[in-house]
Amino acid sequence: MTARKICHNGTYKNESEPIIRAGNKSYRYGDGFFETLKVWKGAILFETYHQKRIEKSLDILQYARPAHFSITPIFSQVIQLCEKNGCVHAARVRLSFSHGNGGLFDGDDQLQYIIEAWPLEPANNHFNENGLVTGFFREIKKSCDSYANIKSASALLYTVAANYSRLHQWNDCIIWNQRENICETIIANLFWIKDNRIYTPALTEGCVDGVMRSFLIDQIGTVTETPCRTEDLLGADEVFLTNAIRGIRWVKSIEEVNYKGNLSRELHQQYIQSLF
Incomplete structure (x- = not known):
C-alpha cells in the first residue's frame, strides 16, 4: 500500500x-x-x-x-x-x-x-435523518474577543469538551462563552429556528467565523446574528449545526429537550444538497 x-x-x-x-x-x-x-x-x-x-x-x-x-x-x-x-x-x-x-x-x-x-465518504453530503444527540459543556467558557473567531491551534477547550461528549455518548456538545451565552459546539457553528426565523450567535459572542456559517448567512439573507441565551436555545423549534465538511446537521435533542428537523432539512436540500 x-x-x-x-x-x-x-x-x-x-x-x-x-x-x-x-x-x-x-x-x-x-x-x-x-x-x-x-x-x-x-x-x-x-x-x-x-x-x-x-x-x-x-x-x-x-x-x-x-x-x-x-x-x-x-x-x-x-x-x-x-x-x-x-x-x-x-x-x-x-x-x-x-x-x-x-x-x-x-x-x-x-x-x-x-x-x-x-x-x-459521500454520506457526508447527505442530511442526517436520525438527528444529533447533544448536551452542554459547562467546565470551560470561551472568550469573546476577535481571537476567538479563529480556528486556533490552541484547542484545549475543544479536546476537553470532546472527552466530555464521549463520556456522555453525545454526538457533539454545546459550549458557553464567558458571558454565560451559547457560543458554538466542538466542531460546528450553531443556528436555531423560532417561529420560522433563523438565528445564530454573533461573532462578538466568541464563535468561530465558520465558512459554512458565512455562506448560509449570505445565501439566506435573513439570518439574525444575536446573543443566544440558554433559554433561547431550549425554547427553539429547531436547532442545526454547520461546518464546511458536513454542511447542515439537524440536532434531535439537547439533553432532555427534543426538536423537529423539517426546516433544517429544507435548508440542507436548498443550499447544501444542490452543491453535489
Whole structure:
C-alpha cells in the first residue's frame, strides 16, 4: 500500500516522516491556526470564503508573510496532495499554519504550513435523518474577543469538551462563552429556528467565523446574528449545526429537550444538497 503523503511548506513527504522541530511555536504554545477544507471533484468548495478567513487570521495574529505571499499556490498544492493520496474526488483537508520556531520573545517568525488530506465518504453530503444527540459543556467558557473567531491551534477547550461528549455518548456538545451565552459546539457553528426565523450567535459572542456559517448567512439573507441565551436555545423549534465538511446537521435533542428537523432539512436540500 502506498504511504499517505502530506505537504510541508510546498514539499511532499510521507506522513510518517518527522517534519517539525521541538521549537515549533504551534507545538510549543498553540501559536497557529488551521482551515478544514472540503474537496469535491477536484475543486475546493467555498474557496473564496476560505481564502478570506485565512487572510483575516494572518492579520489578526500579525503573522509575518513572505514577499509576494499568495494563498493560490497553497490551494493548488491542496489539490495535488489529494491526487497523490487518491482522494481528489472527495476529501477532507486540514491546512495548518504556524509562526515559525523559537521562544515567546524570540524566533524566526517564518510562516510555515502543513497540508493533510484524507478520503471523505459521500454520506457526508447527505442530511442526517436520525438527528444529533447533544448536551452542554459547562467546565470551560470561551472568550469573546476577535481571537476567538479563529480556528486556533490552541484547542484545549475543544479536546476537553470532546472527552466530555464521549463520556456522555453525545454526538457533539454545546459550549458557553464567558458571558454565560451559547457560543458554538466542538466542531460546528450553531443556528436555531423560532417561529420560522433563523438565528445564530454573533461573532462578538466568541464563535468561530465558520465558512459554512458565512455562506448560509449570505445565501439566506435573513439570518439574525444575536446573543443566544440558554433559554433561547431550549425554547427553539429547531436547532442545526454547520461546518464546511458536513454542511447542515439537524440536532434531535439537547439533553432532555427534543426538536423537529423539517426546516433544517429544507435548508440542507436548498443550499447544501444542490452543491453535489
